[in-house]
Amino acid sequence: MRKNIYSFFENMSINSVNFLTWTSAIIAALLALTTIIFSQFNERLIQKISDLTKEIEVYISDVNHDRQIINQKINEIIYLLSNQAVYKLTLFFFFLISYLSGLLWTASGIGYIIDQPDGSLGDIIIISFSTFGISTAFFVLPIILIKFNKNSILKVDNKSRLKFSDIIKYFNSITRVSIENIIKEYIQPTINIKLSYSGACGISLKQEIPISKISYILEFVSANNIKQIIKITNNSAEKYNEYMIKPLNKNENNFEGLFDLIRESTHQYLYVYKMDKKELVASFTMDFSINSDNELVIKINKKFKTTPDIQIIDILSSNKWMHIFSEERPNKYKLVQKK
Structure with a gap:
């Protein structure tokens, strides 16, 4: 050689x-x-x-x-x-x-x-x-x-995405802002749920600042303690993302009952998780800014401190699921992102 x-x-x-x-x-x-x-x-x-x-x-x-x-x-x-x-x-x-x-x-x-x-x-x-x-x-x-x-003030990855932890660091480099205020006042996540005439149901997530590596878990609680839990994990570089609800039971194609359960809920909560560590960073109560027969718009109201239920912890490890918890048994639906 x-x-x-x-x-x-x-x-x-x-x-x-x-x-x-x-x-x-x-x-x-x-x-x-x-x-x-x-x-x-x-x-x-x-x-x-x-x-x-x-x-x-x-x-x-x-x-x-x-x-x-x-x-x-x-x-x-x-x-x-x-x-x-x-x-x-x-x-x-x-x-x-x-x-x-x-x-x-x-x-x-x-x-x-x-x-x-x-x-x-x-x-x-x-x-x-x-x-x-x-x-x-x-x-x-x-x-x-x-x-x-190498040392950019904000780190954007090769897919033009900004991590939640990086936007926190950016605000802290300017002034001291709480994580709750960054989410509520600047990122401003808004959930829109629409029911079509055919009974199909779609969910959209809008953020004023595009953030990835973050999960929004919404909990809707009815008067008789039936819970609807929706998890949306965002890894997109877009500020607006749409999802369709798909049942595990292929025979089910009408979501009017599911939509009504959410619309008639008495309490609405939001849990925000940082997904790189699966860490709860903030929790809020939410309100309906629009509540009609075919459209719901849910926005953050105010922060609150609570320990999430075991159901919230369980759904954190799932893959874009929507769960309906009742006294009998949970029903599961999959969220499929629109391209």
């Missing part, structure tokens, strides 16, 4: 080194241009996000601030950070070409030294350090560019 490697370098001619020199001039120019574009892109991005954050700080410091304006600015930051598909593709291309060039120059430097058995010590030193210098430049430059967006 060692003999084959030595033979590879020994048989390398000056022609390959010359060709590498010619192509490297073009590659170096392209990499330099890409570096300039990266630098300008990141400078504008960082400056814009910094300006938006300062504006948010000013609005929050005002006691009578408009929360919708703050939400708009946070959504603008998320958009700026998520609009990086071309940037990431270019970075991958830059990384690939730069490392390939570094490997080629390292190989050509070794081959050039081996091909000069009668070369002086000075020649060997100059060739060695020149090869080390140009190879290091090709290897280190991509690492520097990768770190440009």
Whole structure:
């Protein structure tokens, strides 16, 4: 194996080194241009996000601030950070070409030294350090560019999603805001339940700030203590998501009775769980802002402290289920997200 490697370098001619020199001039120019574009892109991005954050700080410091304006600015930051598909593709291309060039120059430097058995010590030193210098430049430059967006003020993943824990950190970096207020005043989750003329039932979740890795568990309690529990786990980058209720019993296709149970409930509660740790972060009472024969809109009323029932804990581990608990037996329905 060692003999084959030595033979590879020994048989390398000056022609390959010359060709590498010619192509490297073009590659170096392209990499330099890409570096300039990266630098300008990141400078504008960082400056814009910094300006938006300062504006948010000013609005929050005002006691009578408009929360919708703050939400708009946070959504603008998320958009700026998520609009990086071309940037990431270019970075991958830059990384690939730069490392390939570094490997080629390292190989050509070794081959050039081996091909000069009668070369002086000075020649060997100059060739060695020149090869080390140009190879290091090709290897280190991509690492520097990768770190440009490493410490973003908000972390948006490759699917343009923002974790619940990250929005908490963002608000705390500006001012001290309770988790309950962040959920109620800024994220503002709203549940809409609609009954169609055919008896089909759909549920939608709207958030003013798109948050993923979060579960909303709604509990509707009737006067005779029948409970309807709905769990919506959101991993989407969208602020608005729709779901359809699907029964496990395929013969059931009318949900008018189920809709009426929810509509006539006397108590409505919301439990918010952070799903990366399955940790309860807040609980609220809820109210119907719209309560009609075919549409329900449920919004947060006020926070309350309670220990969730075992039924809430059980549904947390399920996969987008809706449970109906009665004295006889629970009925289960699956929530299917609309594409």
